[in-house]
Every structure is written in structure tokens, then in C-alpha cells.
Amino acid sequence: MGAHQLRIHRRAVRFRDGTDFGTGAVRLRPAEEARGRVEEVYDRARLATTGWPGRRAAHWAVRLAGHPHRRGGATSLRYAVREEAYGAVSGYALYRHTSVPDGSGGADPVVVLAALSRPAYGRCGGSWPGSLVSWLGYEGAVDEVLPWLLEDSRAVRSAPVGRLWVRLVDVGRALAGRSYAVPLDVVLEVRDAFCPWNAGRHRLRGDGDGVAVCEPTTAPADLRLDVAEPGAAFLGGTTLAALGAAGRVEELRPGVLARTSAAFRGDREPWYPGGWAFPLY
Known part of the structure; x- marks a missing residue:
């Protein structure tokens, strides 16, 4: 599953007329004050973002520790939080400063960002207090919203990066555990040399409203594929x-591939919030 590394020059951050930023403001907060509120926003945002995993306290401790030997010469994390007028936090950007004496006009802060609303996202994604660098950058989804909030979407430079690979260890349980965009009833013939219990035919049925069943069957297969393919499409x-x-993917019954592909699709591209600010370990 891919993500995009986004980079934009500060002077190019010009939002479209009428962009709603709400009444909140983005402020720098000390780590000890911001951490609990950051975790709360993340836990709420991940429920609407495919690919974001749950995180326990120990996991957050490792990811936010900021050991100097892991920062590559950059600063410790800065906590910029979006605070609403009534006191709630609706978004955040965590970033570091790096020194890049290459004549480009300053350092490039590498960011992880989460927001609970479009106004919070726009304000957190466009600038961060205390940042004097020329370039802003962070990782986001392949269909990240920020470019479409700007007057010129081409001002955002992006490059693809691989962040998450899915391997189905239990095909039946995994496919029955997710929802599908449209109703489907398909028999998958799966090949799996490493986990042989997955090999065979699986009848997958989903009602399009969140209920799905996947069970072994002897019925004729509609699609024949290796276990890597449903893993790639899973999110x-x-x-x-x-x-x-x-x-x-081999289509054994005409028309079934297009319908099954549509059922697996989500409304937004999935992505994993990894990257340099939150290294993958």
C-alpha cells in the first residue's frame, strides 16, 4: 500500500477563496501537554482512515521518544495542535526541523498530520507556528486533500513511497472481517504455498452494508489468484x-472480475502514517 511524500514551497500555500478554516487556531504546545490530546485525535481519526492501526501506550512512547541517534541531526518533535474556541483539539501536526545548506532557502520539516475536520486539516496542513523554513513536507495518502484546497494544485510536489504490505494469513477470516462497497457473491480459488490452509476455494458473500461471510466451498471458481492478490486489494x-x-487474477466467469474489484474498493485511498517523523519500527 502506497503513500505520497508531499512537498510544497511556503510561498505557494495559497488556499482557494472561500476555504473554511473555522474559528480554531494552531499553537505550539509542550510534548507533555500535547501528547494525550494527540493520541485522542489519532484514535478518532483512524476510525475514518483505512490503514491506520490502533496504538497502545508503549507504542506511542517509542514513536514519540525522539532519540537523537534516530533523528539524523534533526530537532526533536514539535507539537502544533489545532485548538477550537471551546477548548477541544481537532488536529495536529508533528514535525522536525532539518538543516539543509543547499541554497534552497531553508530546512524541510518532515511531518505527520491528523485532523478531525476539513477546517482543522486545512489549517494544520498549510503552516506550522515557529517554522521559518521555505519548504513544508509530509507524507499523506495517494489522494491527499491538500492539493485540492490550494489555488494551484500543481504547487504540491509528490513522490510515491511504499509503506505497508498486507499478507493474509487466514484468508477466510480476513475477507469476512471487512465490509464491501457493493453486494457480491464470488468463489475465489486461492493458491498459497506458504500457508497451505488458505489454498482452495472460498465463497465470499457480502451484502454491501457491512456484513460478509467467507467459507470453504466445492463450487466452481469464478476467480483464480495467488494469496498476494487479495492481500494487495484488501484495504x-x-x-x-x-x-x-x-x-x-484469472477470470473464470465473464464479468465477475469487474464486480468483485468494485466491491473491494474504498471511498478513499488507504495509507499508513509512517515516514521519517514516525519511523517504521
């Missing part, structure tokens, strides 16, 4: 149709 980003076009 709703990579499509089975694209994998089929590459010859990685």
Missing part, C-alpha cells in the same frame, strides 16, 4: 481489475 487501494490486467 481498498490496489484494484483486482488492475491486477487482472497484469495477468495476476
